[in-house]
Amino acid sequence: MKGCQPVTRNGAPIAAFAALGAAGTVLAGCVAGNDAASLRPSQRCDAxxxxxxxGAMASTASGVELMRLTGARSLRWVPPRTIVTAEFRPGRLTVDYDDTMAITRIACG
Incomplete structure (x- = not known):
């Protein structure tokens, strides 16, 4: 994941996570430049x-594998109860997970 900095959560490395706010809410953000015009069809995400x-656990390893499977150029982790922007990025993979770190939704954009 070019351009991402590894960050830890509860002592375990989780790619593309960044801490937000005093309450410890976690919001992901790893963007490698994704405008639709710059992406060839082979670079677009397919989830x-x-x-x-x-149902799998959100982790660095699952993030890497998800990006490989989908062809995504960037990965956005979405923790529970988190608001995210609605702009569509064809090369971005968005992965939602629950309080137990289980993946609940996988979508491109």
Whole structure:
């Protein structure tokens, strides 16, 4: 994940996480430059193959594998109860997870 800095959560490395606020809310953000005009069709994200990861644990390893399976150029982790921007980025993979770190949703954009 070029351009991302490893950050830890509870002592464990989690790629693309950045701490936000005093309450310890976590918001992800790893963007490697994704405007639709600059992406060839082969660089666009396709989340179909990644759906088998629903229920798997959100981790550095699962993030790397999800990006490989989808062809995404950037990864956005979405913790529970987090508001995220709605702009569409065809090369971005968005992965939601719950309080137990289980992946609940995988989508491109």
């Amino acid at each position: 179909v193959a990644a759906q088998r990861f629903i």
